[in-house]
Amino acid sequence: MSSSAVSPPVVKAKALYCPHCGGPVQLRGFAHTLSAVCPQCGSILDTSTPLVHVLQEAQARERIEPKVPLGSRGKLDNVEYEVIGFQTRTIVVDGQPYSWDEYLLFNPYRGFAYLSEYQGHWNVIHTLPLIPDMVPRAGKNAVRLEGRTFIHFQRSVAETTYVLGEFPWRAHVGETAQVDDFVSPPLVVSAETTEEEVVWSRGEYRSGADIWKAFGLHGSPPRAVGVYENQPSPYGGNIGSLWRMYLAFLVVMAALMFGFVVTAEYKPVFHQEYVLSPGAKVAPSFVTPVFDVTGHTSSVRIDIRTDLENSWAYFGLSLINDRTGQAFDFGREVSYYHGREDGEDWSEGSPRDSATVPAVPPGRYYLRIEPELNEKQTFSDMRYEIDVRRGLPSWGLFALAAGLLLIPPIIGTIRRGSFEAARWRESDYAPSITLGGSD
């Protein structure tokens, strides 16, 4: 292919002399640069024509040193950029000025990008070749981009209050644009409106450490103060999983409660008093009326209380399901002896006893009771009471554990809530604060 050879093979960096002070001004942005600040005298020069002229006299104020020096090169998102311009932009909210720094980044093939910094919070910003759809949300404006909804955060008029380096437009002090920020951490979508155009851009939050690493800067980055508009919440990602873990725990605990028979409370089911007269040759077996054992499968406790004194009795017991005939057989011997010997009271055994039958399914039951009294007891009746109680799982312990385990997700939720509150306090939608109030 024949070469036209019109363009030189290597585009040379340009240098010029400041028409104000005569000092050299090295340009890093090639022919893209339309304005540049003289590093010697601070005059802003119009470099768009071969005859360079002063666009704006030297800025009167004290020189600001950019935290990332002009000429620094670093890799962001795998693209090498050089810092070629720097400006401070200021907004006024409730009479209070707030300033942030904006670095112009340049790559001769991939173009321009921006790096912004406010109180230790950084964003890498690219312009967007599109107009995001407006989707109002809950009384606030919002835009859609990349499948996310960005909520309107703030509208302000940003004024350029300081410039250094060079720009592909005629940057100058006093330049203004209306800026609308829409946030969906860690992203921010912004619209900058001037008389000529609306430029949409997309910023992504970066920590100072990221920037220091990308540009190979010495020392440590400025500490991030407060919560920035699109700073990702450190509590955002894992709160949902904390709550999910908590729910899973509840399910497992409940399953355990029903599986094992952890019984601590008992509900009375049946009560009856009986009298057994001595001398009955054959054990007087009898059955109780039918009673209901309710709830899920769990234990049943049978208490026997007697008025035995220095005697014993044996109870053959059977808990029988009225419908199926399923029987739980067991026996209990009650013996109680006491007296006084050598001036001391003594006792052995107890006039009462109890038996627990585990895992009794719900249903209608009755007891078959076969009492047998000590044959030596011939002078008095034995009175006894039978109590049947249904065991209930111990929800108390469960409730305690459930309560304690609620603490991490609740604290997480509160922290996230206060983080979000801190974020939105800086927005146009902050709750209004009454001067002199307790707030």
Added chain:
Amino acid sequence: MSQPVANCPQCGAPVQFRWSGSVQTVCDFCHSILVRTDVDVTKVGTVADLPPDASPLQIGSEGQFEGKPFTVIGRIIYEYEFGGWNEWHIVFSDSTSGWLADAQLEYDVSFAKTDGPQPPPADQVYRGHAFDIDGRRYEVTSITKAHYKGVQGELPFQYWDKEDVLFADLRTNDGRFGTIDYSENPPLLFFGRAATFDELRLKNLREFEGWR
């Protein structure tokens, strides 16, 4: 793809049209603007020195768009109050042609649209003006009065004696792009989309001092 060589009527140097659809080219040696007709090649003017520019593209650069290889064969250079841009004329391997705009290194690829809707007249178009084209909402994002600064290489039409040209740029919510070029009546329409440097897979680019 090379076409028969003609000779520059001004200086006699060989002039090669690389694309059969080219109507105009510029003599590499004497910078005469040459227009090809059915019978001959005529000189219609001379290009002034081109302003310095920092586009990485040049005539002969190659790339791809949506899987189709293209070659850069010409360009129109514009300047306006807030900067300038290049409209690079690109020819695809299937002999169709389009435009690769480089505006401060933001790239758009577009194609002439002849069956498009009637655009609003120049005195009625305004920023924020929105209309539906092919079922999609386009909004006017900027209106630019540009100065024609020069041409280079081959173009699909005669374009050499322009002065101020009015452009309306259109964007959608998904990166589609359109331009209304009011240099003709009725206006010319170009439609396409924004393209990233990486997706264009450009080769044979200019080099920049201090960068590789």
